[in-house]
Amino acid sequence: MNNKTKLDQGAGSGTRVVWGGEQGGHPYNATQTPIVLSAAYGYQDIDAWYDVALGKAPGFIYSRMSNPTVCVLEDKLCELEAAEAAVAFSSGMAAISGVLHSFLRQGQRVVSTRDSYGGTNKIFEEFLPRMGVEVTLVDTLDTQAIEREVARGCALLYLETPTNPTLKVLDIQRLAAAAKRVGALVVADNTFATPLNQNPLALGVDVVVHSATKFLSGHGDVLGGVVCGAELLMAQVRHYREINGAALDPFSAYLIIRGIKTLALRVRQQQASAQVLAEYLCSEALVESVNYPGLAQHPGHAIACAQMRGFGAIVSFVLKGGMETVVRLLPHLKYAHRAGNLGAVETIYGPARTTSHVENTLEERQALGISEGLVRISVGIEDTDDLLADLRNAFAAVRREQGQGKPVQPQAQCPGVEA
Structure with a gap:
């Protein structure tokens, strides 16, 4: 079920939300993604088991690490955001905090804007400083001020656009270019826009975050978050999720997959x-x-x-x-x-x-x-x-x-x- 069959490059958004991550078919010839509720996956051959555990062979070991249903959701988001890889979390805030904790270290500096979702703002104001991370929040509409702060040096630039709830819009391409000049990683929350209206990776962003609870699921009945980006970066995020445990459960993944089809x-x-x-x-x-x-x-x-x-x-x-x-x-x-x-x-x-x-x-x-x-x-x-x-x-x-x-x-x- 970890489906890697890609859609035709010219497929439209309505086709991608339906078929993304699911073109290769499902077990038992099911037309819908099965919900695999197993916590663990067994192997008769110990060497084969070991190869899967080390990532040398495809397969599943334990659902905190990866799960067949969750992998379909991750593949679908890869299609929608044109990303190499994706990692699903148990909530949008788990995804945001997972990204920030995956890439920030004591003594580093993060630059962001004053306008951001309240939970994200709390991470910047309360939790990252406890880790010894310097946080600089700039007036959201002052693009030049953001560029000046980035030019002073930072490890990560965090963007949210449009912002929640003031609907301010940031120039993603311009700010991402400023971050690249100092070697900073660029993260963007794309929840409000959705992948249908905006693809930050194509504008120079490194990591895209979604609260899948919102438009992706679309029915107000499930929590989830997804992070998308290059495989090398997502490997770090996946490792953080595996050890810290905020994995998305398969039933929630199924509901989000079903919701995305009508996005x-x-x-x-x-x-x-x-x-x-x-x-x-x-x-x-x-x-x-x-x-x-x-x-x-x-x-x-x-x-x-x-x-x-x-x-x-x-x-x-x-x-x-x-x-x-x-x-x-x-x-x-x-x-x-x-x-x-x-x-x-x-x-x-x-x-x-x-x-x-x-x-x-x-x-x-x-x-x-x-x-x-x-x-x-x-x-x-x-x-x-x-x-x-x-x-x-x-x-x-x-x-x-x-x-x-x-x-x-x-x-x-x-x-x-x-x-």
Whole structure:
């Protein structure tokens, strides 16, 4: 099942998500990837067993090291990101932390931006300094400042684009070139864009990270992460995962494989609706600002047009009145979960303080430029007209409540967890 048959080079994205990693067929002539739940794999011949254990022969030893179902997922991501190898983890954060711990050592320096997912930011602010790694976080939109910090010398440049939840766009090719000039490794989180809209490896990045929990799985029912890159680099990441143990389980791998097969269809609908919602929000009087790379006025629009094939399914906006308005607005939405995930078939709304940056204190969020009135929308596959009407109606209800002086709803009606 460790399928290495490659697709035709000209195959389209809709074909790749379906057939990538699965062209060679499956055991028992199954048309779908079997779920192999065995923890260990037995051998009659001790020498053959030893050869597999040393990597001299193909095969499986123990599912913390590799698993047939998980390998199909890894091969599929290789096809989608045009990577030599991939390593799957038990969650997106396991993948991110696994990469950083695989390549960073005491006394080294990492450069990144202030805008990143809250969990990633915690690694930079809290955990890497404990290891003796120097961390420099730069204003995300100041490309020249990032280049200057990289030029001072660093072992690793970490990029996230578009950023979560502010949707800022980084010039991947330019920053990767700056890193190469000092011999730094470049890592990029490609979760928001997905491999359909952006391929960082083709822009000079060394390692690509995905939270497979999000758009890759697409159904909000599984955790997972995947790291892609050159085989030499992935061997180091695979070794770290093997010893530290954050391996993806085969049933989760199966669910992500199944989800990826509809990725092209889902993203096509999601980002079409996202564009409509973003444009509407720009006209809404209760909205202070809107973040979506597909808007012509977005600061990163030109860069997004150059390095992305689509603008994605995430929109964020800042409400006038801050959290008080957030608490009024969200309960009125009918076609939405108020939750801390993204990338699912259902539309999901949530403020940054209970989703992307729940780990951060108010003061930390303010320092990162994350407003208490910022709301993130993960646009689902529902009919665009229904999502637009739902949002319009919610804003109309808020205006009626404000006119009547209705008390603010308790914040418990706007629940959320880490995303």
